[in-house]
Amino acid sequence: METLIKASPGRYKIVKIKANCPAATRRLMILGIFEGDKIELIKPAPGPVILEKNGTRIGIGQGLAAGIVVEELKEDKDK
Numbered sequence: 404m405e406t407l408i409k410a411s412p413g414r415y416k417i418v419k420i421k422a423n424c425p426a427a428t429r430r431l432m433i434l435g436i437f438e439g440d441k442i443e444l445i446k447p448a449p450g451p452v453i454l455e456k457n458g459t460r461i462g463i464g465q466g467l468a469a470g471i472v473v474e475e476l477k478e479d480k481d482k
Contacts, residue, residue, distance in 0.1 A: 407471040415473035
């Protein structure tokens with residue numbers, strides 16, 4: 404597991420959100436980002452981190468991305 408800010412482009416599941424303050428947690432909730440969500444990381448740091456969830460691209464700052472712990476989703480090659 405790693406934080407979103409250190410991840411490479413690919414598909415991930417959000418395992419834990421460790422926001423520094425309630426306002427950061429609220430901001431992620433407003434954007435529709437929750438623990439357990441499956442996302443695709445489009446553009447990692449440096450600069451804004453761009454992720455895609457349910458066909459919608461969302462840009463967040465590096466500070467918010469540093470508090471999101473993810474694990475990579477393995478592709479099922481039999482499908």
